[in-house]
Amino acid sequence: MIDKNLQKLIAYIEKKGLRNSSARETIAREFFKTKDHITIEELLSKTRKLDSKIGIATVYRTLHLLQECGLAIRR
Numbered sequence: 001m002i003d004k005n006l007q008k009l010i011a012y013i014e015k016k017g018l019r020n021s022s023a024r025e026t027i028a029r030e031f032f033k034t035k036d037h038i039t040i041e042e043l044l045s046k047t048r049k050l051d052s053k054i055g056i057a058t059v060y061r062t063l064h065l066l067q068e069c070g071l072a073i074r075r
Contacts, residue, residue: 005032005071012069023047023054027062037075 009028013020030046031038040059047054066072 009066009069009071013065016065018065021058023051023058024062024065026050026054027059028066031063031066031072 006025006028009024010020013024027043027047030050031043034043040056040063043063044054044056044059047059063072067074
């Protein structure tokens with residue numbers, strides 16, 4: 001399921017003419033692993049354990065893309 005969702009996100013990113021990055025993929029993978037609601041701060045903490053260079057702005061932008069393509073719901 002994670003890979004299918006990630007593929008959908010990547011296709012959406014390409015459709016919008018945006019650049020895909022390893023940081024976006026890391027954020028998306030961690031988001032898809034989560035079964036319950038996760039805050040931006042929690043997601044940032046999880047992703048920074050994997051890549052310390054990921055910033056909060058990248059998390060916000062990636063979550064916005066996930067929401068736009070129907071893979072996330074804002075709460």
